[in-house]
Amino acid sequence: MISFEHVTKRYGERLALDDVSWRMDEGECVVVLGHSAAGKTTMLRLLTHETQPTSGVVTVGSFRSGRLGRTHRALLRRTIGVVYEDFRLLADRTVFENVAIALHIAGHFEDADVTPKVRRALQEVGLEAHRDLLPAELSYGERQRCAIARAIVNRPALILADEPTGALEPRSAQEILALLLRIHREGAALLVGTTRAEVAEAIGGRRLVLADGRLTETNGASPDAKAYMPPASSGDPAPPAGGTTPVASVTTAATAAPAVADAPAAAAPTPPPAPVAPATPTSPDAPGQPDLFTNPGGGS
Amino acid sequence: MHPFHWNEAWRLFRAHRGLALTSVVSLTAALTLCGLFLVLDHNVRQALRALGDRREMIVYLKDGVRESERTVLEDKLRQYFGEPTYVSPKEAWARFSEQIADRELLQGVDTNPLPASYHIRLKPELLSYTAMQQSAEQIEGFDEVDAVRFGGEYVRQLDELSGGVRLATWAIGAIVVFAIVLVLYNTLRLTVLARRSQVEILLRLGASDRFIATPYVIEAMLQTSIAALVALLAAFMLRQTVGMRLHDLSFLPWTSAVGFVVAAVAVSWAAAQAALARILRTIGS
Numbered sequence: 376m377i378s379f380e381h382v383t384k385r386y387g388e389r390l391a392l393d394d395v396s397w398r399m400d401e402g403e404c405v406v407v408l409g410h411s412a413a414g415k416t417t418m419l420r421l422l423t424h425e426t427q428p429t430s431g432v433v434t435v436g437s438f439r440s441g442r443l444g445r446t447h448r449a450l451l452r453r454t455i456g457v458v459y460e461d462f463r464l465l466a467d468r469t470v471f472e473n474v475a476i477a478l479h480i481a482g483h484f485e486d487a488d489v490t491p492k493v494r495r496a497l498q499e500v501g502l503e504a505h506r507d508l509l510p511a512e513l514s515y516g517e518r519q520r521c522a523i524a525r526a527i528v529n530r531p532a533l534i535l536a537d538e539p540t541g542a543l544e545p546r547s548a549q550e551i552l553a554l555l556l557r558i559h560r561e562g563a564a565l566l567v568g569t570t571r572a573e574v575a576e577a578i579g580g581r582r583l584v585l586a587d588g589r590l591t592e593t594n595g596a597s598p599d600a601k602a603y604m605p606p607a608s609s610g611d612p613a614p615p616a617g618g619t620t621p622v623a624s625v626t627t628a629a630t631a632a633p634a635v636a637d638a639p640a641a642a643a644p645t646p647p648p649a650p651v652a653p654a655t656p657t658s659p660d661a662p663g664q665p666d667l668f669t670n671p672g673g674g675s
Numbered sequence: 676m677h678p679f680h681w682n683e684a685w686r687l688f689r690a691h692r693g694l695a696l697t698s699v700v701s702l703t704a705a706l707t708l709c710g711l712f713l714v715l716d717h718n719v720r721q722a723l724r725a726l727g728d729r730r731e732m733i734v735y736l737k738d739g740v741r742e743s744e745r746t747v748l749e750d751k752l753r754q755y756f757g758e759p760t761y762v763s764p765k766e767a768w769a770r771f772s773e774q775i776a777d778r779e780l781l782q783g784v785d786t787n788p789l790p791a792s793y794h795i796r797l798k799p800e801l802l803s804y805t806a807m808q809q810s811a812e813q814i815e816g817f818d819e820v821d822a823v824r825f826g827g828e829y830v831r832q833l834d835e836l837s838g839g840v841r842l843a844t845w846a847i848g849a850i851v852v853f854a855i856v857l858v859l860y861n862t863l864r865l866t867v868l869a870r871r872s873q874v875e876i877l878l879r880l881g882a883s884d885r886f887i888a889t890p891y892v893i894e895a896m897l898q899t900s901i902a903a904l905v906a907l908l909a910a911f912m913l914r915q916t917v918g919m920r921l922h923d924l925s926f927l928p929w930t931s932a933v934g935f936v937v938a939a940v941a942v943s944w945a946a947a948q949a950a951l952a953r954i955l956r957t958i959g960s
Contacts, residue, residue, distance in 0.1 A: 424880065445884060452881030463876045467690065480882045483676045525880075 376533060376563055377422065381433035381668075384417050384588075391417040393404050393588040394565065399566065401532065404559050404580030407568045413585040415568035419537045423457060424448045435533070438510065444568045456526030456534045456563070458555075460541035462518045464510040466527075471506040474524045481529050496528040500554055516547025527558055534558060536567045539573055552577045603632070676889065683890035684897065691866050695898060698862040702902035705854035706939055708926075709847055710910035713935060716844040717927055722825075723837045732756070732811065732825040734793040741817045748819045749793065756810055757797040764789050790821060804831045855942050859895050860950040866891065867954050872959055888951040892944060899943035903936040 379435075384391045392414045397404050407415050420426045421433045424443055433440040438451045450504040462628040464473050472491045483489050497503040511520055519539060526534055536555060540548035552574065559565040567578050575582055582590040688695050734752070736745070745761070754758040762770075767789040772781055801810055807830055811823040867874060877887050911926055918924045927935070 425879070449878075449881045449883045452879060452880075457879065463879065465873050465876060467686070467873075477880055479679055480877065480880050480886060484679050646694070 376403070376436060377566070377583045378432075378434045379421075380432045380434075382419065382421065382428045382433055384414075384426070385429045390588050392421075392428075394586070395585075395590045396431075397583060397590060399564065399581075401647050402562060402564050404565045404578065405567070405583060406574065406575040406580055407438055407566065407585055408570070408575045409568075409584045409585030410570055413568075413570075417536055418585070419457075419568050422535060423452055423455060437608045453529065454531055454533070456531040457527065458519070458522050458526050458534065458536040458539045460538035462510070462515075462522045462542075464518055464521055464543070466510055469507050469509055470502055470513070470521050473521055474511065474528050477525045477528050483551070492528055493524075496524040499527065499558075500524045514547070515542050515544075516550060519543060519547070519551050523551070523554055527563070531563060533566065534563045534568075536565070537585075538569055539567065540569070540571070544587075549577075609633075676893070680889045680893060684893035685892055687866065687870075687894050688897075691869060694862055694866055694869075695894070697842070698858055698895075699898050699902050699905075700926070701858045701862075702855060702899055702939075703905045703944075705851050706899075706903050706906035707909045709851040709912065710935065711905045712844055712847045713931065714910050714914055714927055716840055717931065718924055719840045720837070721880040722923075723833060725901045731812070732795045732797060732807065732822050732823060734759075734795060734814055735821045736793070736819055737788065738793045740791070744819050745791075748817060748856050752793060752814070752819070755815065756801065757793045757795045759793040762792045762794055764791050767792060804834045813914055829871065852942050855899065855939065856946040856950075859899075859943055859946045863891055863895060863900075863947060863950045864954050866894075866960070867951070872957060874955070878955075878958070884952065884955050887955060891951055895943050895947035899939050900936065902937040907932055907935065 376399055380394045380645060382392055393417070395414075398402065407418060409415050417426065421428055421440065422435055422436075424440065428440055435451060438447065438452065443451065448543050468476065471493055474598070475489050475498050478489050478492055494503060494506075497506055502517060502524060505513060505517060505521075510521065513521065513579050514664070523539075534555065540551050540554065543551060555567065556578065565578070565580070567574070569575055592599050736748075740748075747763065749759050763788050768787045771789060797807065797810070801807060807825050811867055814820055814823050820860055828918055907927075914924060914926045926932075
């Protein structure tokens with residue numbers, strides 16, 4: 376699904392990634408752990424083709440770095456659900472519209488098509504009751520859940536999350552991680568970039584440790600994990616007491632505590648999870664949600 | 676184009692009313708100038724056409740041309756040059772006499788010195804100076820013809836005036852097209868930059884340039900439509916005001932008015948497409 380082959384990325388004189396090679400299979404869960412400026416965000420930006428490697432090859436499905444035009448780049452991004460630390464929601468649109476925009480971008484405009492999909496996505500993240508609110512009217516946790524709903528509404532085969540809990544207090548962070556894990560268990564591959572060891576432990580899966588642009592792959596808990604814990608004065612909202620609040624006790628959303636004040640809709644009945652499956656392949660010029668693995672346009 | 680894009684255009688319009696209004700006012704100014712010149716051009720053309728209708732060619736016949744020869748000549752003139760009207764020496768003298776007030780002078784002339792002639796109302800395609808010159812040379816080549824007159828200098832000046840007005844209209848048109856492109860480019864650039872963060876989010880979600888650009892293009896076309904209609908209204912009102920003094924001044928025919936609006940909107944469409952392609956490339960990857 377994803378492969379990095381001897382990828383180096385420089386920003387001028389600064390070396391962001393240094394000869395990094397790794398791969399990730401379909402349906403896998405991988406956490407990229409590293410301190411600030413270690414190269415995590417660069418790695419995720421390379422995956423979405425927001426930037427190009429200085430050398431080496433990045434492959435996502437059948438899309439290879441190097442020669443993607445704007446059309447194919449847009450097509451690639453429609454195949455991936457991305458969750459950002461700062462949510463990146465459209466401020467002048469309601470929760471419903473923020474989620475629906477991902478469907479519109481994929482070429483779905485009819486209400487009969489859009490409304491059920493958006494409602495399902497909002498139900499999955501427990502935000503259906505807030506569908507008519509603007510992002511400014513939501514808590515940070517709810518905003519991130521809205522962003523996750525937007526990321527999953529097209530049923531992508533791959534979810535990228537760049538520090539998804541970075542702006543959240545611990546309780547909301549737990550809920551978001553539980554949500555991401557549930558989405559992963561339903562079939563989507565999950566790639567999370569984080570500076571926090573507790574997030575990596577909560578997510579589980581395979582762990583890649585990045586330090587100064589170099590990669591160390593480990594399995595299971597990293598003995599160096601605490602080296603990446605943010606200091607108490609790091610500026611994160613509501614840092615965990617003592618810096619070691621266990622997030623590893625995350626449960627799936629179906630069993631999450633409904634009494635969480637920040638997530639009033641968490642207890643809302645959640646419909647049976649829809650299978651995460653790649654949609655019908657389309658031509659590069661047509662809107663729609665292409666198959667990550669069969670699009671011919673990305674290969675070079 | 677889906678209604679979604681129209682809703683998005685309306686959302687843009689509401690969010691940036693000030694910019695939209697500035698754009699409409701600027702476009703209206705440029706299009707009003709163009710509209711006024713079109714009205715002027717239309718009226719000059721009408722006047723020239725009226726003058727052109729009076730253009731005729733006089734073909735003087737040699738003395739002693741027989742009736743049968745004259746009939747053959749008349750057929751040739753009708754076939755190739757226009758509608759000939761025969762003026763006999765007697766009729767020519769009568770017309771001349773009407774124009775001369777001094778009766779004693781006329782009585783001093785013993786014999787009628789005027790030749791027979793044909794007055795030809797030329798075909799429309801022969802009304803330019805060059806065509807008339809060529810026609811005169813060809814007609815002079817006929818055996819029965821003594822001389823041909825058509826007021827060459829007068830015709831040349833009319834043609835030059837007509838060409839000058841046409842050139843000025845094209846020049847004004849080009850300036851207005853440039854103004855439309857400039858106004859729309861800068862307005863769109865400001866609007867897109869004001870929404871830069873949102874455009875970047877859409878790009879990261881996989882939106883194509885077309886998806887992002889369509890609402891802006893719709894908005895630009897709507898602004899230009901409004902500006903063109905206001906410009907036509909302004910030109911019409913001015914015509915009404917000036918028309919009080921100049922009774923022959925007419926407004927554009929409705930086909931030209933519709934064409935004016937359609938052309939302005941088409942230019943705005945092309946300008947907006949080009950501008951957005953350029954702007955979106957500068958915004959991001």
